[in-house]
Amino acid sequence: MSTESAPVPKSGVAEDVQQGPRVAVSALVTNLREYGLILALIAIMVFFQYTTSGTLFKPVNLSNLVQQNSFIIVMALGMLLVIVSGHIDLSVGSVAGFI
Secondary structure, three states: OOOOOOOOOOOOHHHHHHHHHHHHHHHHHHOHHHHHHHHHHHHHHHHHHHHOOOOOOOHHHHHHHHHHOHHHHHHHHHHHHHHHOOOOOOHHHHHHHHO
């Protein structure tokens, strides 16, 4: 009477962990077109932060930017709601221009 044990399957977790960085870099390269605008925005923000001696991200400057552009932000959010809901209407821009 001999008992043979079945081979224990590998879980594959160690292999997935080792391929993690490669998968992340591959996804970044694949979606570089979508991430390009975000990377450009970050580069512009870093450039202006450096050239303005650090005043771009000060709380006073950020609150002034929000206060000065609050009506545009409200209109943009309204237009975003119209576009996302699928009811794109060309007259939305002309009505927003009357304000």
